[in-house]
Every structure is written in structure tokens, then in C-alpha cells.
Amino acid sequence: MSGHLSTLVLHQYRYGEISGAEAVALRQHLDACPECAARLRAQEAERRAFELTPMPDALRGLDAEPGWRRFLRIGFVAPLLAAAVATLVVVPVIVGGLGDDPAADPVGGEVGTTRTKGVDLPLEVWTDGASGVRAVAEGEPLAAGQRVQLRYDPQGHEWSVLAGVDGTGAVEVFGQAEEDGATGGRHAPFSLVLDATAGPQTFVLLLSDRPLLEDELQRAVRGSEVDGVVRHAVSHRKE
Amino acid sequence: MSLVGRAVDGTGPAPRVTNDAARVRAGAERVAGTLDIAALYRRYGDMVLGRCRSLLGNDADAQEAMQEVFLQVHRQRDAFRGEASPTTYLYRAATNTCLNRMRTRRRRPEEMVAEPPAVLASDALVDQVELRQVVQRLLADEDERTVSCVVYHYLDGMTHDEAGALLGISGAAVRKRIGKFRERLGPTGPSWFREGGT
Ligand SMILES: [Zn+2]
Numbered sequence: 001m002s003g004h005l006s007t008l009v010l011h012q013y014r015y016g017e018i019s020g021a022e023a024v025a026l027r028q029h030l031d032a033c034p035e036c037a038a039r040l041r042a043q044e045a046e047r048r049a050f051e052l053t054p055m056p057d058a059l060r061g062l063d064a065e066p067g068w069r070r071f072l073r074i075g076f077v078a079p080l081l082a083a084a085v086a087t088l089v090v091v092p093v094i095v096g097g098l099g100d101d102p103a104a105d106p107v108g109g110e111v112g113t114t115r116t117k118g119v120d121l122p123l124e125v126w127t128d129g130a131s132g133v134r135a136v137a138e139g140e141p142l143a144a145g146q147r148v149q150l151r152y153d154p155q156g157h158e159w160s161v162l163a164g165v166d167g168t169g170a171v172e173v174f175g176q177a178e179e180d181g182a183t184g185g186r187h188a189p190f191s192l193v194l195d196a197t198a199g200p201q202t203f204v205l206l207l208s209d210r211p212l213l214e215d216e217l218q219r220a221v222r223g224s225e226v227d228g229v230v231r232h233a234v235s236h237r238k239e
Numbered sequence: 240m241s242l243v244g245r246a247v248d249g250t251g252p253a254p255r256v257t258n259d260a261a262r263v264r265a266g267a268e269r270v271a272g273t274l275d276i277a278a279l280y281r282r283y284g285d286m287v288l289g290r291c292r293s294l295l296g297n298d299a300d301a302q303e304a305m306q307e308v309f310l311q312v313h314r315q316r317d318a319f320r321g322e323a324s325p326t327t328y329l330y331r332a333a334t335n336t337c338l339n340r341m342r343t344r345r346r347r348p349e350e351m352v353a354e355p356p357a358v359l360a361s362d363a364l365v366d367q368v369e370l371r372q373v374v375q376r377l378l379a380d381e382d383e384r385t386v387s388c389v390v391y392h393y394l395d396g397m398t399h400d401e402a403g404a405l406l407g408i409s410g411a412a413v414r415k416r417i418g419k420f421r422e423r424l425g426p427t428g429p430s431w432f433r434e435g436g437t
Contacts (some may be wrong), residue, residue, distance in 0.1 A: 043285075
């Protein structure tokens with residue numbers, strides 16, 4: 001119609017979704033067009049007003065609903081999430097514990113990952129220690145309160161699932177992601193803070209070429225064979 | 240690439256335990272478990288609310304519609320995850336939600352808001368009050384897709400191609416629908432409907 005920028009394009013620009021030549025052209029338009037510049041300023045003003053208003057209770061309560069608990073079930077601590085919201089870092093608290101028996105495998109299934117140095121690992125636990133960020137070594141214990149992040153390799157699969165199993169055998173599915181079919185290590189887009197449930201903490205990576213249903217996912221995490229699912233797991237005792 | 244190699248010899252890009260915001264954003268929409276509605280709301284709520292306000296015309300209705308949009312995303316996480324642009328998805332979802340509400344409101348005139356709609360003139364390419372009234376009328380006899388075409392094109396200033404991309408149809412199809420709509424409207428519609436669109 002008028003050759004002006006659409007309302008949606010202005011939003012996308014604000015949200016940083018437009019880049020490259022398109023962004024350059026857009027900025028040129030904004031410099032030359034007081035009308036669109038004013039509309040962008042109005043959006044920014046609405047943004048500032050919005051930031052001052054509290055979140056509706058109906059949305060705040062969503063985290064406790066089944067759909068969300070499905071992924072972050074155990075020991076979920078709201079204040080941690082609230083603190084994380086600003087950067088979209090999800091911080092579930094894994095119920096883990098004091099590792100009285102490092103050999104115990106509450107999952108009951110076979111551990112698919114052999115930790116051999118120098119070999120590609122599909123699933124690793126990373127942590128930020130005093131000496132910087134590093135992979136947690138094989139046999140190295142984890143501690144309650146320790147923040148960890150999973151690093152995994154989808155190995156060309158279409159879908160990956162990251163989950164944890166605590167010392168009581170409780171399964172917590174952190175998330176299921178659609179991958180780009182590529183190979184290569186990547187950090188999960190969340191970090192985890194371990195809490196003090198007894199027993200070893202196991203982390204599980206499921207790889208598949210289709211999204212998994214909840215019950216398949218639960219079974220596969222626990223080590224049952226599920227058609228088309230490759231399972232990798234690493235266990236660390238808790239101290 | 241060898242993860243262990245990196246871990247052992249420390250080469251390669253430094254991994255972070257806490258991701259930077261951009262990376263987390265990119266990932267958050269792809270990982271169901273981290274599809275955090277609260278975070279999504281904080282990031283995109285202003286856009287969704289603005290969209291609802293521009294169509295519904297009053298703040299109370301817009302607030303309700305906005306909540307409905309995020310509740311819907313929460314219910315349909317899989318669909319949301321498949322979307323490349325959260326902005327596009329939410330904008331479209333908000334538009335559909337509002338049009339549905341307007342349709343329902345039309346059937347129950349006693350529930351129509353009596354107060355005059357607030358005009359967000361700064362974000363308007365056309366007279367929004369007038370357009371809302373036209374959209375409200377359109378919902379009676381035009382199909383949903385045509386109404387969406389009209390809203391995206393006239394209210395939001397999208398080109399036919401942009402509107403088509405959002406609706407999953409071609410720009411030519413949008414042009415056709417709007418052309419037919421203008422024909423039906425005849426000389427009675429607001430002037431800006433009758434003027435040529437791009
Ligand atoms: Zn302009």
C-alpha cells in the first residue's frame with residue numbers, strides 16, 4: 001500500500017530478528033520516514049510500559065501445570081526459575097544426593113556411553129569450577145548445589161532428549177529438541193543445579209529421528225529398548 | 240569434532256555453563272522442556288498485547304486475548320517449536336485469537352464493549368477505529384482468510400507477499416482476495432479500502 005514498514009516488521013526489527021542487508025534497508029527507511037520511526041518509538045514505549053506491569057497470574061501458574069511438570073518434575077524451585085527468566089535460562093533442580101554407592105545404577109538399563117578419553121562422547125557433563133568451565137571427569141563426584149550443564153552431540157539425528165535420573169530412580173526429562181540433523185557437540189540451552197537427594201545422578205541422552213511420546217520417552221530414559229531410539233547415559237556419584 | 244579432545248586439551252571455543260542470552264533464546268524455542276511460557280511472555284508479551292489492542296480496541300479485552308494466546312502456545316508447544324520465528328507465530332496466533340473473539344462478540348451483541356475504543360494512532364496506518372468496525376462487519380459474511388488478508392494488509396501495512404507468507408498462501412492469492420473484497424464492498428467502504436493496494 002504505502003510502502004511503509006509493516007507493524008510486524010517493526011516488531012521483528014526490535015526483537016533482533018532482522019539482520020544483514022534487510023536490516024540496513026530497514027534502518028534507511030526509518031531514517032527517511034518519520035511516520036515509521038514514530039511507530040517504532042511507539043512500540044518501544046509500549047515495551048517499556050509493558051515491562052512495568054506484573055505478569056498475569058494465569059501465566060505465572062503455568063509452570064506448575066502437568067504439561068510443564070512433564071519436563072521439570074522433581075524438586076522444581078520457583079525462585080530459581082524466576083531469577084533465570086530474564087535470560088531464559090531454565091534452572092530445574094535435580095533431586096540428587098549423597099552418593100553412598102557409586103556403582104549403583106538406579107536406571108536399571110545399560111549405560112550406553114563408554115568414557116574413553118580421545119573418543120567422541122555423545123553426552124558430557126560440564127561444570128564451572130574455580131579453574132573455569134570444564135567437563136566433569138569420569139568418576140568425578142558431583143555435589144549438591146553444583147551447577148552443571150549438559151553437552152551433547154545429536155550425531156545427525158533429528159530429535160534429542162535430555163533427561164536425568166536421580167538416586168531414587170526418579171526420572172526428570174529436561175527437554176526434547178528438534179535438531180538440525182547435524183553432528184557436533186553443543187551445550188543444552190539450560191543449566192541445572194543439583195540438590196541433595198541420595199544416590200548417583202545419571203544423565204541420559206536419547207537420539208531418534210522422530211519426536212518421542214511421553215511414555216516411550218519415560219521407558220527409554222529408564223533403559224528399556226524403544227524402537228528407533230539410541231540411548232547414551234553417564235552417571236556420577238554424589239557427595 | 241571431538242568433544243573429549245576439547246575437554247582434554249582445552250582447544251576449541253570456550254564452552255559456557257551459563258549460555259549467553261542469544262544462544263539460549265535460539266535454543267529455548269526449540270527445546271520443549273525449556274519452552275518457558277513466562278519467559279516467552281516477558282519477551283513477546285508487549286507485541287501480543289499491542290496486536291490484541293489494535294484489533295479489540297480496549298485494554299481489558301486485549302489483556303484477556305493476550306493470556307489466551309500464551310495459554311494456547313503452552314498447549315501447542317510442538318507447533319510453536321516448529322516455527323522459525325516466534326514473532327511471526329505469536330503475531331499470527333494473536334490475530335486469529337482476536338478475530339475469533341470479535342466473531343463471538345458479534346454473535347452476542349449484549350456483551351459488546353460499550354466504551355469507545357482507544358486509538359493507538361501512533362501505530363496506525365489507517366484509522367483503526369474505522370477499520371475495527373469494518374472488520375467486525377466483515378466477520379459476518381467474509382471467510383476468515385479474507386478477513387485476515389484485510390487486517391494484515393490494511394491494518395498492519397503488510398504487502399500482499401508478506402501477508403501471504405504469514406497465511407501460508409501466495410501473494411497473488413492475497414491480492415485476489417482483497418480485490419474481490421473491494422469489489423463486494425463497492426463504493427460504500429472507507430476511502431482507504433478503495434484506493435489501490437500494493
Ligand atoms: Zn515509512
